[in-house]
């Protein structure tokens with residue numbers, strides 16, 4: 448599939464079939480995450496793959512939404528602030544690097560016929576406690592991954608995303624009046 452088609456096919460899926468994802472496919476998704484770029488190639492990430500029933504239940508308890516119950520696998524993507532590149536002005540790049548690796552994984556999953564959803568609105572401290580994370584390592588997102596039990600309209604971006612002329616600035620930033628995009 449062409450890259451733009453994979454990017455448009457990916458969507459936040461919140462319904463999954465009652466079917467586990469094969470380890471072979473999970474490894475392909477994780478490999479896509481592994482090769483992601485990061486600031487100064489620090490790779491400040493860890494992927495905790497959870498399929499065990501008991502741990503899954505505990506992790507699902509960190510997110511207050513019923514739909515997560517259908518997930519048979521959740522990748523807890525952790526950022527290691529101790530490892531991440533720190534710019535001279537003090538900005539630590541963990542979140543940027545972790546977002547890139549997650550994007551690689553969600554797109555790879557799409558390419559393999561799987562679906563995912565970013566989850567950041569979870570109880571971070573509870574999750575870190577369940578996973579006994581060391582100081583400096585933060586769970587940044589929960590990524591449920593599974594076989595989709597829902598569908599999306601691949602043309603939805605026409606109305607759900609801002610048009611290029613609203614976000615692209617050629618040569619210099621110029622003020623653009625707010626336009627309603629229907630989101």
Ligand SMILES: Cc1cc2nc3c(=O)[nH]c(=O)nc-3n(C[C@H](O)[C@H](O)[C@H](O)COP(=O)(O)O)c2cc1C
Pocket residue numbers: 457458459460564565566567568569
């Ligand atoms: C950083 C980030 C955090 C998100 N957190 C959540 C979340 O906690 N719960 C949820 O249901 N969706 C979450 N989402 C999914 C977004 O709501 C979704 O990506 C957005 O509405 C666009 O829809 P789409 O992914 O289907 O294209 C998150 C997405 C991103 C990128």
